[in-house]
Amino acid sequence: MSDAFDGFDEFIGGLKPGRKATLGGTLRYHLGADPNDWSYPGNVKYVPHDYMILVGSSKWTGTAATSGSMSVNFPAVFSGEPIVICTVASTTPLFQDCRCQAPPSSGAAFEIYWFAAANKTQVIFHWLAIGPIATQ
Numbered sequence: 537m538s539d540a541f542d543g544f545d546e547f548i549g550g551l552k553p554g555r556k557a558t559l560g561g562t563l564r565y566h567l568g569a570d571p572n573d574w575s576y577p578g579n580v581k582y583v584p585h586d587y588m589i590l591v592g593s594s595k596w597t598g599t600a601a602t603s604g605s606m607s608v609n610f611p612a613v614f615s616g617e618p619i620v621i622c623t624v625a626s627t628t629p630l631f632q633d634c635r636c637q638a639p640p641s642s643g644a645a646f647e648i649y650w651f652a653a654a655n656k657t658q659v660i661f662h663w664l665a666i667g668p669i670a671t672q
Contacts, residue, residue, distance in 0.1 A: 572616030575640030618667025
C-alpha cells in the first residue's frame with residue numbers, strides 16, 4: 537500500500553508523520569507550578585523528562601466578522617497542558633491588523649480566539665505547542 541510519502545525517503549530520511557525526530561538542542565528547564573501542566577505559571581524549576589513540539593497551520597473562515605474563535609486538535613496528545621503560541625499569518629482582506637490568543641485548554645486540543653479592527657472573512661494562523669509527551 538502506498539501513501540503520500542512514498543518516494544520521498546531520500547529527501548526526508550524516511551521520516552513520516554508520527555515518527556520521532558531528534559532535534560539538536562536540549563530543553564533544560566520548564567519554569568512553572570506543575571511538572572505536567574506547562575501552561576500554569578509559577579517559579580519552580582522542573583527538568584523535563586520527555587517533551588514534544590508540535591506545529592501547524594489552521595484557517596478560520598466565515599461571514600464578515602471582527603472576532604471569532606476556532607478549535608484545533610493536536611496531531612498527537614500531550615500528557616498535560618502544553619504551552620501554545622499562535623500568530624496570524626494571513627487575513628482576508630490582506631494586510632490588516634488582527635490579533636490572536638491561545639489560552640490553556642487540554643493536551644488534546646486548544647482554542648484560538650482572534651479579534652480585529654475591521655471585518656475579516658478568513659484568517660490563517662500558525663501555531664507552535666511544546667509540552668510533556670504522552671505515553672502511548
